[in-house]
Amino acid sequence: MTLNLSAHEMDVVERLADEKGLSKTALLRQALRLYQSISARLENGEKVFVEHPTTKEKAELMVLS
Amino acid sequence: MSDRLGTYLLKDRRTGKEVEATLWQSIDDRHVEDFAQKWKPIFETRKTELLKRGALTAEIAGEHNLQDSHWEWMRKVEQRRDGLAWASFAVEAEDVTQGLMFVRMDAFAREPSQRNKPIVDIDLVATAPWNRFRLVAEPQFKGIGRLLLAAAISLSVHEEFNGRIGLHALPQAESWYRDVCGMTDLGIDGTGMRYFEMTEAQAKAFVS
Numbered sequence: 001m002t003l004n005l006s007a008h009e010m011d012v013v014e015r016l017a018d019e020k021g022l023s024k025t026a027l028l029r030q031a032l033r034l035y036q037s038i039s040a041r042l043e044n045g046e047k048v049f050v051e052h053p054t055t056k057e058k059a060e061l062m063v064l065s
Numbered sequence: 066m067s068d069r070l071g072t073y074l075l076k077d078r079r080t081g082k083e084v085e086a087t088l089w090q091s092i093d094d095r096h097v098e099d100f101a102q103k104w105k106p107i108f109e110t111r112k113t114e115l116l117k118r119g120a121l122t123a124e125i126a127g128e129h130n131l132q133d134s135h136w137e138w139m140r141k142v143e144q145r146r147d148g149l150a151w152a153s154f155a156v157e158a159e160d161v162t163q164g165l166m167f168v169r170m171d172a173f174a175r176e177p178s179q180r181n182k183p184i185v186d187i188d189l190v191a192t193a194p195w196n197r198f199r200l201v202a203e204p205q206f207k208g209i210g211r212l213l214l215a216a217a218i219s220l221s222v223h224e225e226f227n228g229r230i231g232l233h234a235l236p237q238a239e240s241w242y243r244d245v246c247g248m249t250d251l252g253i254d255g256t257g258m259r260y261f262e263m264t265e266a267q268a269k270a271f272v273s
Contacts, residue, residue: 020182026225030183033150033171040148 003028067093067155070216075158076207084206086158088216092165096155097139099162099193107194107201108134130200132235133191138165141189152185154216156209164209166190168217174229176249176262184262185221187214187232214246218268228268233258246271 005013017027038048038061048061067089074083089096108131115121115129126132145151150171156164172186192209194200218228234242239259242248247270248261263271 022225037150037171
């Protein structure tokens with residue numbers, strides 16, 4: 001499989017791979033796991049939130065599945 | 066389908082001899098059948114005995130090493146079969162399942178030196194009831210927990226997570242993770258359980 005990414009997308013992949021200490025392949029595998037995991041929860045009718053560390057304000061995470 | 070990862074030696078405390086054990090990735094039908102047919106009856110027998118003496122609280126279940134007896138391994142295997150984030154392991158010896166473990170690979174570290182780096186998070190880990198102190202008079206195999214923890218570290222290395230792992234400990238296992246395994250105790254979190262993490266250096270020390 002060939003993955004076609006824009007220069008900007010490729011920059012993001014490289015930056016995240018560097019931050020996480022992963023190769024680009026490992027990063028994309030990790031991204032796929034997270035995407036599948038969140039999609040499965042949303043398909044089950046669950047809601048996925050991110051919480052602000054101090055205000056505890058919650059924002060619903062929207063993923064198009 | 067399970068892949069055979071290797072064979073290892075476990076000490077049988079009852080005979081003093083070493084017995085060959087096989088480590089499998091992933092949990093197969095025969096492993097959950099062993100849980101249902103061989104582990105669960107021992108748990109239920111002990112629970113019935115304890116209930117005759119009074120209420121079976123979480124504290125009493127912990128004292129008798131029964132805290133995880135309600136875990137539904139078969140249902141978990143069904144639910145997680147297609148999830149890319151999940152991996153599972155089983156240990157067999159003497160043709161019986163001696164240990165089971167589920168881990169997830171979509172978690173991130175909290176320990177300050179490795180915060181937000183990916184880790185292998187141990188979701189469930191259990192040894193067969195006949196290997197447990199306080200549950201049986203003479204526990205059989207030693208080393209199941211260590212072997213499964215090493216499997217989680219090995220997976221972490223394979224996934225480029227450098228051996229980093231994390232877990233929430235049942236109260237009776239806290240000192241083992243902290244004092245024997247050398248994991249960092251990050252305190253009780255929102256789950257009400259104590260959370261531990263192993264750094265790359267701690268993982269190297271554990272497996273060496």
